[in-house]
Amino acid sequence: MTRPCNGCGKCCMNMRQYIRIGNQSSDGRFSCECTLTKEKFQARVSSKDTARMFDRNFQFRYPKACPFLVLGEGDTFSCLIYNDRPGHCRSFLCSHCKEEEEENK
Numbered sequence: 001m002t003r004p005c006n007g008c009g010k011c012c013m014n015m016r017q018y019i020r021i022g023n024q025s026s027d028g029r030f031s032c033e034c035t036l037t038k039e040k041f042q043a044r045v046s047s048k049d050t051a052r053m054f055d056r057n058f059q060f061r062y063p064k065a066c067p068f069l070v071l072g073e074g075d076t077f078s079c080l081i082y083n084d085r086p087g088h089c090r091s092f093l094c095s096h097c098k099e100e101e102e103e104n105k
């Protein structure tokens with residue numbers, strides 16, 4: 001079942017301190033760590049999206065946001081590494097999504 005995420009971005013807004021980015025390999029993979037769980041993971045980002053990651057305007061506006069969070073069309077946020085995101089992010093269920101899931105049971 002797809003989670004009813006509305007893309008508000010709140011769950012990723014204070015994650016910069018917990019998602020650490022290390023080296024980037026030649027094929028575009030970043031070596032990363034989720035410091036909350038100590039999980040090390042690899043995240044692949046295209047060169048176009050890498051530029052979005054380091055967008056200074058975004059960083060100025062959202063200084064505590066996860067480095068992989070970006071703002072898309074319709075003012076909704078999304079994760080650039082959704083398929084590669086760490087376990088902490090995979091298992092997190094926000095109150096909005098939880099309520100929606102309860103209502104749809």
Ligand code: SF4
Pocket residue numbers: 004005006007008009010011012094095096097
């Ligand atoms: S998971 Fe929840 S808090 Fe995170 S973007 Fe979606 S609706 Fe917002």
Ligand code: SF4
Pocket residue numbers: 011012015019066067068069078079080081082085086089
């Ligand atoms: S890796 Fe993705 S889901 Fe996890 S905090 Fe960053 S933007 Fe959010």
